[in-house]
Amino acid sequence: MGTVVDAAPIKETNGSLAEKKPTVVFVLGGPGSGKGTQCANIVKHFGYxxxxxxxxxxxxxxxxxxxxxxxQNMIKEGKIVPSEVTIKLLQRAIEESGNEKFLIDGFPRNEENRAAFEAVTGIEPSVVLFFDCPEEEMEKRLLSRNEGRVDDNIETIRKRFRVFLESSIPVIQYYESKEKVRKIDAARPVEEVFESVKAVFTPKSEKAD
Ligand SMILES: Nc1ncnc2c1ncn2[C@@H]1O[C@H](COP(=O)(O)OP(=O)(O)O)[C@@H](O)[C@H]1O
Ligand SMILES: Nc1ccn([C@H]2C[C@H](O)[C@@H](COP(=O)(O)OP(=O)(O)O)O2)c(=O)n1
Ligand SMILES: [Mg+2]
Known part of the structure; x- marks a missing residue:
């Protein structure tokens, strides 16, 4: 496995988002692969x-x-909201956070998301985490997520799986070609998955022999 996530560069005052160049890790994977769960663990351990x-x-x-x-209508149909809307929300959250290290979870989900984010913010991810999980396991998890989400029903789940295969996998392939992807077997228990995640964020010098 390659490099550890880069350290954030020195922050400039009064710079635009692109000039500040925050450290960004994209967290990708199918619906129910455990992105949100693992991000919560990364936040606790690594300050993102x-x-x-x-x-x-x-x-x-x-x-x-x-x-x-x-x-609401797009989410219910499992479709991807136009980039303009999502990027505006991400930019605002980045600017308001006061942090310089971000896990961007569930984005970019298609080529339009990817290209527009790069064009608008000038930010490229240091690393792309890819939680790889079979559909049947993701389906089981989504059907028992119990968060009252309008899209956690079997009909929308099937549509989301199709969108993932058709639109999101090509984004992962794009970052694979740039050697940025760290693929993680996400079908294991949460703690085991996090052991693999930790290795991505821990500098080699700090790893136990
Ligand atoms: N490794 C895991 N094994 C079993 N269940 C998991 C695992 N990771 C997450 N879950 C559960 O599966 C559901 C989906 O997880 P979530 O983190 O919301 O995934 P995502 O953000 O990728 O859709 C949640 O109910 C969560 O508690
Ligand atoms: N980049 C994104 C991310 C999510 N969305 C919409 C469409 C997605 O099906 C829903 C839900 O996304 P979310 O990341 O919360 O879903 P999962 O955590 O993968 O189950 O939001 C979007 O339109 N564009
Ligand atoms: Mg999620």
Whole structure:
């Protein structure tokens, strides 16, 4: 396995988002692969700020925003919301956080997300975590997630799996070609998965022999 996540560069004052160049790790994987669960662990151990694109979109619906109905309909259909909307929410969250290390969870989910984020922010991820999990395990987890989500039903789950295969896998392949992907077997228990995750964030010099 290759490099550890880069240290954040020195922060400049009054710079734009791109000039500040925060350290960004994209956290990808199918619906139910455990992205949110592992991000919570990474935050506790490594001091990152966790930004879930799905959580930001759901908060936007709740806030009564003018885009709320459109976002709600797209989520219910398992479709991907236009990048413009999601990127604005991510940018705002980055700027408001005061941190310089971010886990961006569930984004980019398609080529449009990927290219637009790079063009708008000038940020490229240091590393892309890919939680690899069979569909039948993800389906089982989603059907027992119990968070009252409108998209955790079998009909929407099937649509989301299709979108993942058609639109999100190509993004992972793009980052594979840039040698940024750290693939993790996510079908194991949470603690075992986190052992593999930790290895990505721990400098070699600090690892036990
Ligand atoms: N390794 C795991 N083994 C079993 N269940 C898990 C595992 N990781 C997460 N879960 C559970 O599966 C569901 C989906 O996890 P979540 O972290 O929300 O995934 P994602 O953000 O990728 O959709 C949650 O109910 C979570 O508690
Ligand atoms: N980049 C993104 C991320 C999520 N969404 C929408 C569409 C997704 O099916 C839903 C839910 O995403 P979320 O990451 O919360 O879902 P999972 O944690 O993978 O189960 O939000 C989006 O449109 N664009
Ligand atoms: Mg999630």
């Amino acid at each position: 700020t966790h930004l879930s694109a799905g959580d930001l979109l759901r908060a936007e619906i709740k806030s009564g925003s003018e885009n709320g109905t459109m976002i």
